[in-house]
Amino acid sequence: MNKILGNKKAYFVFVFPAFVIYFVMAFIPIIISGYYSTLEWNGIGEKVFVGIENFLELLKNDAFLSSVKNSFILAAASVIGQLIPAMFFAIVLSRNIKGEGVYRTIYFIPVLLSTVVIGQLFLKIYNADYGALNALLQKLGLEGQDWLGNTKLVLAASFFPIIWQYIGYHMLILYTGIKGVPAEIYEAAQIDGANEKQMAFMITMPLIKSTIKVSMTFAVIGSLKLFDLIWVLTKGGPLHASEVPSTLMYTTIFTRMEYGSGSAIAVFIVLECLLFYFLIEKFFKVDNLTY
DSSP states (O other), X not given: OHHHHTOHHHHHHHHHHHHHHHIXXXXXXXXXXXXXXXXXXXXXXXXXXXTTHHHHHHHTOHHHHHHHHHHHHHHHHHIIXXXXXXXXXXXXXXXXXXXXXXXXXXXXXXXHSOHHHHHHHHHHXXXXXXXXXXXXXXXXXXXXXXXXXXXXXXXXXXXXXXXXXXXXXXXXXXXXXXXXXXXXXXXXXXXXXXXXXXXXXXXXXHHTHHHHHHHHHHHHHXXXXXXXXXXXXXXXXXXXXXXXXXXXXXHHHHTSOOHHHHHHHHHHHHHHHHHXXXXXXXXXXXXXXXX
16 A cells, blocks of 8 residues: 555556546636637627627626625625634534534535525515515514515525525534544643633634635635526526626526627636635635734
C-alpha cells in the first residue's frame, strides 16, 4: 500500500479520469458559454460577433441589475438565516443530549426532500385563497396576503423555503466539525469555570473556523447560482421582483432566444461565484492572522 501511495504514476492513474470528467462537464461548458457571450445569436440563424456588447447591455438592463441585487440579498440572508441557526443546533446537539441522533435526523429531513416538492408545498402554503398561512393569519384576526403576487412580499416569501431547507445541511457540517474538537478542551474549560456560552464563542467557534468557512462558502455560492426553487415558486415574477440571475438567464435563452445575452449572464454567474469564493478565502485568512 505504501509503495502505491508513494508512486506518482498511481496518483495520475486515479486522478486523470476524474479530471477528464470534470473538464468535460464543467470547463468546456464554461468556455462555450464564454464564446457565445461574444455573439448575437438566436440559436438557429447566423452568428454575429459583437465582442463585449452583451455585457455592456446587461449593465443597462434593469431586470438584470434587480436580479443581481436579489442574489446579494439572498446570499446575505443565507449566511444569517442558515448558519446562525445551524451553529446553534450543532452546538446543542454536540453536547450529548438525549435523543441526539433523532433530532439530527429530523433537522436533516428537509435537505433530503426534492426542491420541486418543497416548491409545490410552499405554493399551497402561500396560496392567497386557500393557503395555510393566510388561514392561520385569519384565525389570529389578521388580514391574509398575496404572498407570491405582491412585489413587496414575494422576495421574502421566496427566500424563506430556500433558507429553511438547508439549515439542516449546514447543521450537520458544523456538527461534524464540533465533534472533532477534543473533549479534554471542554473539560479543562469547565474546570476553569467557563459556561456554555463562553465555551461556544471562545473554544468551539475558533477551533472550527475551517468548517465554518466551508459552510459559508456553500451557503453563499449556492445562493448566487440558485434556480430551481425560485423557478417553481415565481419564475422570477411579479415584475422581476424575485428575479435572480439564473432565472433571467433561462428566460433570456429559452424564451427570448437571445443566446448571446443569456450566455453573458451565465459567465457573470461564474465570475460572481469565483469572486465571492476568493473573498471568503481572503476573509478567513485575515481573520486567522488577526486571531
